[in-house]
Amino acid sequence: MVTKIHEAGAAASALEQLDRADVLHGFSAPCAQASNEVVVVREAKGMRVIDERGREFLDAGGGLWCMNVGYGRPSIAAAAAAQMEKLPYFHSFGNFSNEPMIRLSERLLKLAPAGMARVVFASSGSEANDTQIKIIRRYNNLLGRPLKKKIIARLSSYHGSTVAGASLSGLPMMHKTFDLPIPGILHTLAADYHRRPVDVTTPEAYTRHLINALVQMIEKEGPETIAAFIAEPVTGTGGVLVPPPGYFTAIRQVLEHYDILMVADEVITGFGRTGNWFASPGLDIKPDLISIAKGLTSGYFPMSGCLISSKVADVLYADKSADAMFAHGFTWSGHPVGAAVAHANLDLMEAEDLPGNAATVGDYLLSRLLEAFGEHPLVGEIRGRGLLIGVELDGDRGARRPFADTHRVGGFLSRACFEERLLVRGGHGRVLAAFAPPLLATRADADEIVTRFGRALDRVSTNVEAAGLAA
Ligand SMILES: Cc1ncc(COP(=O)(O)O)c(C=O)c1O
Known part of the structure; x- marks a missing residue:
C-alpha cells in the first residue's frame, strides 16, 4: 500500500495520540507522557x-x-516463519522438548567459555538473572549451607527490571520507589576508574582499593553468608565501564578464597559485542554461571538463558531427595521459534x-x-x-x-x-x-x-x- 506523505504524517500523529492515551512506557515519567514526543x-x-x-x-x-x-535479515525471518509453520510453540516442562532448543543448547555450550555444562532457558535477561538467584540458593541448600545466600552485586550495574533483577542492579532509580532491593542483595563499588577517589592515581592502586572494599564487605557480613558475586564483564547501562587491568583476576582470587560463586552477566557482552563471543575469558573471569539474552537472538525474538558450569550442575543433578524437582520455568522457556531464530542469528554471526x-x-x-x-x-x-x-x-x-x-x-x-x-x-x-x-x-x-x-x-x-x- 502506498501512503502519501501528508497521510503518513496524519497517521503518525494519530498513533502518537493513541499511544499517549493508552500506553504506560517504562523508563519514562508517566506525568510527562502527555507532552513527551512519541x-x-x-x-x-x-x-x-x-x-x-x-x-x-x-x-x-x-x-x-x-x-x-542488524535489522531486516531475511534468513532470520524465514527461519521464524518455517518454525512457526512446523511447530509454533511447545513447552519444555517435565520431559517435553523440541529439536531447535536441543540443538541450540549443544551449540551454546560449544561457544561458551570453558566449563559450562547445562543451559536453562527463559525469555529476558531479567528472568535469566532471577533464575541464577534460584540456582544459587538451591546449590547452597543442597550443599547444606543454608546461611550462604547473600549476593554481592556492584553499584552502577544493571541486571534487569524484575523484583530480583532490579534488586541486583546498582542504580538508585531502580530501587527508590519500589521498596527495593530485596533482603540479601549487597552492592560493592563499581570498577569506575574515571570516577576514582582523588588520592588513587594508578589503575593498580584502584584495583587494590576495590578489592579491599569487597573483602571488607565479605568479612563484615561473614563469608559463610555470601553465596555469589555478579558482574557485567564490561558494565553497559550503568556507564560503559571497562575494568582496570587485573581487576577480575583479583576478584577471582577473593571469590575462590571465600568459596563464592561468580556469575557473569553477559546479557550485553555475550555474542560478539566486545569483539569476542563472550567477554569473560579475555578479562580472566572464570564464571560458575553466565546469563545470556539480547545478542542470542539479536532482539528478533525474546529469548535468554543461564549457562551452568559443571561445578554447579553436578550438585543440582546429584540431588535425589523428595524435593529434587527443579520447580522453575516459564511458559516460553526453550521456545522452538526463539531457538530457530537464535540458530539463524548465530549462523549469520559465524558466517560474517x-x-x-x-x-x-x-x-x-x-x-x-x-x-x-x-x-x-x-x-x-x-x-x-x-x-x-x-x-x-x-x-x-x-x-x-x-x-x-x-x-x-x-x-x-x-x-x-x-x-x-x-x-x-x-x-x-x-x-x-x-x-x-x-x-x-x-x-x-x-x-x-x-x-x-x-x-x-x-x-x-x-x-x-x-x-x-x-x-
Ligand atoms: C547486563 C544486563 N543484564 C540484564 C538485563 C535485563 O535484560 P532484559 O531487559 O531482557 O530483562 C540487561 C538489560 O539491559 C542488561 O544490560
Missing part, C-alpha cells in the same frame, strides 16, 4: 531505523544494546565473523572518537571495548568532576543526538553517550557516527554555555 518506529534495515513520520535514524545504540546482526568485525570496527570507532573529541572541553573520558563504547562528559574535565546537574545536561546530550538523527544509549546519573551499534557496522558507519556525534556535541556546548553550566 517516536513511533515503523521499520528498520541494517543500522537504519525509520519512524512513522519518515525520519531516518542511525541506530548507534543497537536498540537496547541487542541488535547484533561479526565478533571479529566488532573488534576491528570497534577499535577504529574508539580511535576516531579519541582523535576527534579526546581534547574536547566537555569530554571527560572515552572508553570501551569492541562495539561497546561510551563518551562521558564532565562539568570540569581537568578536575574529573561531573556536572552538578547531570540530569539537565544529560537531557541536552540525548536531545542533541536525537536531533542529529543519531540513536545512542544514555547514562544513568552520568552524562554519557553510549555506542553499541549493530556488529555489522563498517568504518564508513563509524565515521558517520563520529560526524553526527560531533554536531551533537556542538549543540550541547551551546546549550551548556547558554544555561550558564560551563565550568
Whole structure:
C-alpha cells in the first residue's frame, strides 16, 4: 500500500495520540507522557531505523544494546516463519522438548567459555538473572549451607527490571520507589576508574582499593553468608565501564578464597559485542554461571538463558531427595521459534565473523572518537571495548568532576543526538553517550557516527554555555 506523505504524517500523529492515551512506557515519567514526543518506529534495515513520520535514524545504540546482526535479515525471518509453520510453540516442562532448543543448547555450550555444562532457558535477561538467584540458593541448600545466600552485586550495574533483577542492579532509580532491593542483595563499588577517589592515581592502586572494599564487605557480613558475586564483564547501562587491568583476576582470587560463586552477566557482552563471543575469558573471569539474552537472538525474538558450569550442575543433578524437582520455568522457556531464530542469528554471526568485525570496527570507532573529541572541553573520558563504547562528559574535565546537574545536561546530550538523527544509549546519573551499534557496522558507519556525534556535541556546548553550566 502506498501512503502519501501528508497521510503518513496524519497517521503518525494519530498513533502518537493513541499511544499517549493508552500506553504506560517504562523508563519514562508517566506525568510527562502527555507532552513527551512519541517516536513511533515503523521499520528498520541494517543500522537504519525509520519512524512513522519518515525520519531516518542511525541506530548507534543497537536498540537496547541487542541488535547484533542488524535489522531486516531475511534468513532470520524465514527461519521464524518455517518454525512457526512446523511447530509454533511447545513447552519444555517435565520431559517435553523440541529439536531447535536441543540443538541450540549443544551449540551454546560449544561457544561458551570453558566449563559450562547445562543451559536453562527463559525469555529476558531479567528472568535469566532471577533464575541464577534460584540456582544459587538451591546449590547452597543442597550443599547444606543454608546461611550462604547473600549476593554481592556492584553499584552502577544493571541486571534487569524484575523484583530480583532490579534488586541486583546498582542504580538508585531502580530501587527508590519500589521498596527495593530485596533482603540479601549487597552492592560493592563499581570498577569506575574515571570516577576514582582523588588520592588513587594508578589503575593498580584502584584495583587494590576495590578489592579491599569487597573483602571488607565479605568479612563484615561473614563469608559463610555470601553465596555469589555478579558482574557485567564490561558494565553497559550503568556507564560503559571497562575494568582496570587485573581487576577480575583479583576478584577471582577473593571469590575462590571465600568459596563464592561468580556469575557473569553477559546479557550485553555475550555474542560478539566486545569483539569476542563472550567477554569473560579475555578479562580472566572464570564464571560458575553466565546469563545470556539480547545478542542470542539479536532482539528478533525474546529469548535468554543461564549457562551452568559443571561445578554447579553436578550438585543440582546429584540431588535425589523428595524435593529434587527443579520447580522453575516459564511458559516460553526453550521456545522452538526463539531457538530457530537464535540458530539463524548465530549462523549469520559465524558466517560474517561479526565478533571479529566488532573488534576491528570497534577499535577504529574508539580511535576516531579519541582523535576527534579526546581534547574536547566537555569530554571527560572515552572508553570501551569492541562495539561497546561510551563518551562521558564532565562539568570540569581537568578536575574529573561531573556536572552538578547531570540530569539537565544529560537531557541536552540525548536531545542533541536525537536531533542529529543519531540513536545512542544514555547514562544513568552520568552524562554519557553510549555506542553499541549493530556488529555489522563498517568504518564508513563509524565515521558517520563520529560526524553526527560531533554536531551533537556542538549543540550541547551551546546549550551548556547558554544555561550558564560551563565550568
Ligand atoms: C547486563 C544486563 N543484564 C540484564 C538485563 C535485563 O535484560 P532484559 O531487559 O531482557 O530483562 C540487561 C538489560 O539491559 C542488561 O544490560
